[in-house]
Amino acid sequence: MNTATMTPPMIFDGHNDLLTRLWLSSAADPVHDFIHGTLPGHLDLQRCQQAGWLGGLFSIFLPPYGYVKNNHPDKLTNPENTDFTPQEIVDIYCAQLQLAHALQAESNGQIQICTSVAQIIHCQKNNQLAIVLHVEGAEFLAIQPELLDTFYAAGLRSIGPLWNRKSLFGDGLNAAFPHSPDTGSGLTDAGKDLVVTCAKKGMLIDVSHMNERAFWDTLEITNQPIVATHSNAHALCPQARNLTDPQLSAIKERGGMVGVNFDVAFLRADGQRNIQTALDVIIDHLAYLLEHLGDDHVGFGSDFDGCLLPESLSDVRDMDKLLARMQQRNFSEALINQIASENWFRVLEKIWH
Ligand SMILES: [Zn+2]
Incomplete structure (x- = not known):
């Protein structure tokens, strides 16, 4: 294929942690810095536009207490405590939701919170960032369940009920290496x-x-595509965060989707946090998932x-290197477009009704 004639695809991405990073930032106005292209990290508006990165799923996330205490004690009401207070937990989620709305409000029409695929495609046509x-x-939601409706009204359309720690909703996942994903009991009744x-x-x-x-509990109690x-x-990469072949078969059967994560610890066969990791390792995971799921069920889930990240993928602008490598590895233009955005659009369309 001739690289020069290929239109760069617009990339829609299954996962990033920008909102948490904005919340943790000590900058005077991180929303302004994001919009005006001076925010450090993997993403800001100008770099996203340069990269043809349309947007994706933006995570609202409660970081581990020890991490916040050690690195950002100013974010805590009382650094002498040993864990978040319930009020702090609620406030942290609400603050990140507000940051997303501030991005939209202060972007002069360049950033849009989307609740439908039609809106995302509208953003694509108008060079807007889709959140x-x-x-x-x-x-x-274990503290204030009624906030689910508030967040939904504010645009929330995706949820991972569990993170790695234990909660009212279930045991988390112990992200051990090497380890199977079978690291504890499943969803509690509240989780279900x-x-x-x-x-x-x-x-x-x-x-x-x-x-x-x-995972299997979720399959049993829902009938939507598993993502x-x-x-x-x-x-x-035998890390507990990764999916086994039987899990991939179940995702395929349910018409679901997997977004490939660029974190070196979830890519490398040795599980090491070593940035000297070739882009080809990402492609190997894409190829494996394509083989087990089919062309319609694989996308990106960068975790920007x-x-x-691997050293040759220093931020969102290096997505072109990854796409070029996919071409060199004989991914067709049609398949690259599917992975870059179309598969996400199909699965979101199916789930959001
Ligand atoms: Zn995650």
């Missing part, structure tokens, strides 16, 4: 209720941080702003 709101780990309620609302249920039992927004193939 789909996602929650990773739903601890705030939450999944069923969110699925009824037409929200995407993300299984990326579910341990194996919670792992940012996970890789366990056969290539929340992961350790």
Whole structure:
């Protein structure tokens, strides 16, 4: 294929942690910095536009307490405490939701929170950044369940009920290496209720941080396509966060989707946090997932702003290197377009009703 004649695809991405990074930022006005292209990290508006990065699922996330205490003690009401207070937990989720709305409000029409595929495609045509709101780990709903409706009204359309820690909704996932994803018991009754309620609302249920039992529970109590927004193939990297072949078969059967995660620890066969990781390792995971899921069920789930990237993928602008390498590895233009955005559009269309 002639690289020069290929139109660069617009990339829609299954997962990033920008909103959490904005919340953690010590800058005076991180929203302004994002919009005006001076924010450090993997993403800002100008770099996204340069990269043809249309947007994706933007995660609202409660970081581990120890991480916040050690690195951002100013974000805590009392650094002498040993864990978040319930009020802090609620406030952290609400603050990140507000940051997403501030991005939209202050962007002069360049950033749009989207709740339909039609809106995302409208953004694509108008060179706007499309934000789909996602929650990773739903601890705030254990404290104030009524906030689900508030967040839904504010645009939330995707939820991963569990993160790695234990909560009211279930055991988290112990992201051990090497380890199978079977790291604890599955969804609690409250977890099942939450999944069923969110699925009824037409929200995407993300299984990326579910341990194996919670994954199978979700399959049993919903009938929507099963989506792992940012996970890789366990056969290539035996990290508990990655998906086994039987899980991939179940995702395929349900018409679901996997977004490939660029974090080196979830890519490498040795599980090391080593940035000297070739782009080809990402392509190997894509190829494996394509083989097991089919062309319609694989996309990107970069984990930008929340992961350790391979050194040749320093930020979103290097997506062109990855796309070029996919071409060199004989991915057709049609397949690249599917992976870059179309598969996400198809699965979101099916889930959001
Ligand atoms: Zn994650």
